[in-house]
Amino acid sequence: MASANVHPASEPARWKYLDSVRTRPGPFTDASTFNGSVVARAMETMKVLVIGAGGLGCEILKNLALSGFKDIHVIDMDTIDISNLNRQFLFRQEDVGKSKAEVAARFVEKRVRGVRITPYNCKIQDFDEDFYMQFQLVICGLDSIEARRWINATLVGLVDENIEDSYKPLIDGGTEGFKGQARVIFPTVTSCIECQLDMHAPRAAVPLCTLASIPRQPEHCIEWAHVIAWDQEKPFPQLDKDDPEHINWLYQKALDRAREFNIPGVTYSLTQGVVKNIIPAIASTNSVIAAACCNEALKIASNCAPSLGLPDANYMMYSGNDGIYTYTFRHERKDDCPVCGGQARDLPADAAWTLRELLDSLAARPEAQLRQPSVRTATKTLYMQLPPSLEEQTRPNLDKTLAELGLDHGQEIVVTDPAFATVIFMFKLKFKSR
Amino acid sequence: MLKIWSMKKEQEKAENAGEGTTAPAPKKKRVTAAQLRVQRDLAELSLGNTMTTEFPDPDNILSFILYIEPDEGMYKGGRFSFSFNVTPAFPHEPPKVLCREKIYHPNIDTEGKVCLNILREDWKPVLNLNAVIVGLQFLFLEPNASDPLNKEAADDLRNNRDGFKRNVRQAMAGGTVRGETYQRVLV
Numbered sequence: 001m002a003s004a005n006v007h008p009a010s011e012p013a014r015w016k017y018l019d020s021v022r023t024r025p026g027p028f029t030d031a032s033t034f035n036g037s038v039v040a041r042a043m044e045t046m047k048v049l050v051i052g053a054g055g056l057g058c059e060i061l062k063n064l065a066l067s068g069f070k071d072i073h074v075i076d077m078d079t080i081d082i083s084n085l086n087r088q089f090l091f092r093q094e095d096v097g098k099s100k101a102e103v104a105a106r107f108v109e110k111r112v113r114g115v116r117i118t119p120y121n122c123k124i125q126d127f128d129e130d131f132y133m134q135f136q137l138v139i140c141g142l143d144s145i146e147a148r149r150w151i152n153a154t155l156v157g158l159v160d161e162n163i164e165d166s167y168k169p170l171i172d173g174g175t176e177g178f179k180g181q182a183r184v185i186f187p188t189v190t191s192c193i194e195c196q197l198d199m200h201a202p203r204a205a206v207p208l209c210t211l212a213s214i215p216r217q218p219e220h221c222i223e224w225a226h227v228i229a230w231d232q233e234k235p236f237p238q239l240d241k242d243d244p245e246h247i248n249w250l251y252q253k254a255l256d257r258a259r260e261f262n263i264p265g266v267t268y269s270l271t272q273g274v275v276k277n278i279i280p281a282i283a284s285t286n287s288v289i290a291a292a293c294c295n296e297a298l299k300i301a302s303n304c305a306p307s308l309g310l311p312d313a314n315y316m317m318y319s320g321n322d323g324i325y326t327y328t329f330r331h332e333r334k335d336d337c338p339v340c341g342g343q344a345r346d347l348p349a350d351a352a353w354t355l356r357e358l359l360d361s362l363a364a365r366p367e368a369q370l371r372q373p374s375v376r377t378a379t380k381t382l383y384m385q386l387p388p389s390l391e392e393q394t395r396p397n398l399d400k401t402l403a404e405l406g407l408d409h410g411q412e413i414v415v416t417d418p419a420f421a422t423v424i425f426m427f428k429l430k431f432k433s434r
Numbered sequence: 435m436l437k438i439w440s441m442k443k444e445q446e447k448a449e450n451a452g453e454g455t456t457a458p459a460p461k462k463k464r465v466t467a468a469q470l471r472v473q474r475d476l477a478e479l480s481l482g483n484t485m486t487t488e489f490p491d492p493d494n495i496l497s498f499i500l501y502i503e504p505d506e507g508m509y510k511g512g513r514f515s516f517s518f519n520v521t522p523a524f525p526h527e528p529p530k531v532l533c534r535e536k537i538y539h540p541n542i543d544t545e546g547k548v549c550l551n552i553l554r555e556d557w558k559p560v561l562n563l564n565a566v567i568v569g570l571q572f573l574f575l576e577p578n579a580s581d582p583l584n585k586e587a588a589d590d591l592r593n594n595r596d597g598f599k600r601n602v603r604q605a606m607a608g609g610t611v612r613g614e615t616y617q618r619v620l621v
């Protein structure tokens with residue numbers, strides 16, 4: 001870092017009040033982890049990743065830069081649309097069509113001296129574990145549950161119990177109209193996004209038969225074009241929701257259908273909204289939630305005060321639908337969470353064993369006692385008791401050795417058993433010969 | 435700097451007091467949430483003697499075919515197959531299910547789309563694959579005229595039940611109904 005330029009003469013004054021908060025202990029500061037003399041430097045060198053540069057992302061980037069973070073990275077695959085300008089305040093009319101991540105990064109860098117923001121105009125899935133390993137903190141301002149689940153699973157997967165730096169706290173903000181939530185996840189320590197999936201009611205879909213026979217709303221016509229007309233006519237090999245040409249095709253189809261049923265209100269932007277499942281955003285709800293998220297980031301990075309999730313409440317919900325209501329509570333981690341639960345236990349085995357011998361050992365081991373086990377790895381179905389066709393296909397594996405099946409020392413296997421319908425057992429093979 | 439590490443160590447100490455530490459295993463591809471859930475769901479399928487499955491690639495349990503041979507009702511004597519494709523978002527999203535034959539049915543269109551509430555608007559993550567196959571089976575026992583996806587078939591069922599029955603037999607034999615030729619599905 002060009003540290004010579006970080007603190008010009010006016011800089012100490014700029015951060016005076018922030019420093020009062022982050023470098024001095026308060027009544028709730030944990031003395032064992034707090035060291036006021038190194039906080040400012042630690043925050044300057046800390047790499048923070050922001051996911052999303054939309055409504056929440058603009059707020060988050062601005063807040064982080066004004067909270068003393070200096071090495072910020074931001075990922076967003078979207079380009080700026082004219083409809084974003086009412087609340088995504090880092091963008092101007094002449095930016096329409098440009099990358100959100102790039103424009104947002106340049107704007108905040110120009111506005112807050114000494115901050116470096118590295119933009120990535122792509123999908124989070126384009127990066128591998130090594131990329132995510134470089135950050136100390138991740139903050140999400142996303143509108144899609146799929147992307148949240150992906151980054152959550154990735155950060156949980158990074159955890160290596162022998163490497164302190166592999167634990168990346170995840171701060172997640174989300175809004176829907178006047179409602180929102182801020183939560184903090186310490187991977188494998190506190191409840192994760194997958195544990196909390198029940199907090200997201202899936203959006204009510206319209207019955208297919210309504211779309212097919214009796215549309216009543218403009219949204220029904222758009223969904224009809226999306227779900228039925230597209231499949232029948234296949235104008236392009238694969239629907240790309242970010243391609244204006246594809247959205248326009250759906251828009252024209254929806255418009256024709258709306259005329260047929262005398263339904264007003266189908267527009268291009270409504271088509272885009274319905275197809276991309278966009279929930280109308282309200283600027284100030286984004287501000288409230290982003291502010292809550294960034295204060296948690298400041299506290300986690302500086303240890304100046306306890307953050308959400310340390311150790312109790314980890315989830316703050318906000319609702320402005322009827323007055324103002326907020327509720328902060330502890331969402332429990334789920335032992336059977338498919339992402340963070342079931343840390344694999346060691347299972348002694350031998351490369352020369354047949355799969356049948358391995359399964360027999362599962363029945364005999366006191367911690368397992370599984371008599372009807374079905375076993376898979378991430379890429380291979382080793383043996384399934386049911387359904388019958390799959391049992392038949394995998395039966396020959398029973399007489400193969402673990403070596404022949406390509407199973408190695410350290411291989412994770414997933415075992416299910418109808419006697420424990422709700423439990424998933426994860427084991428890690430531990431070969432004796434090693 | 436971050437407090438998470440000390441928290442984790444305390445948690446571990448509390449969990450397995452006394453156990454020795456083990457060497458870290460090399461990182462392997464992790465099993466996805468959808469795979470875990472499907473592995474569990476498959477063990478709970480009650481197929482009875484009217485249904486069978488087929489896995490084109492046994493290593494990919496997220497994609498399979500379900501065969502239904504109704505032993506009662508108007509569709510008795512036919513053999514119908516459905517492709518199941520479970521997306522990574524399962525169980526947050528329902529599996530994608532398509533009928534692989536072109537059949538005459540008020541709740542299945544000629545593209546194979548199925549109007550079954552739990553495959554769309556009423557899906558909940560607590561539902562499992564068994565709930566879906568029970569629902570599909572039910573469609574052949576009780577075709578429903580009030581949720582039409584094939585409007586002509588629904589009109590026939592509502593207005594002329596005997597005529598509908600005849601049309602079903604004709605379509606199942608590979609015949610033509612109201613100008614639409616259907617696929618032979620008789621066994």
Ligand SMILES: [Zn+2]
Nearest residue numbers: 192195337340
């Ligand atoms: Zn979890």
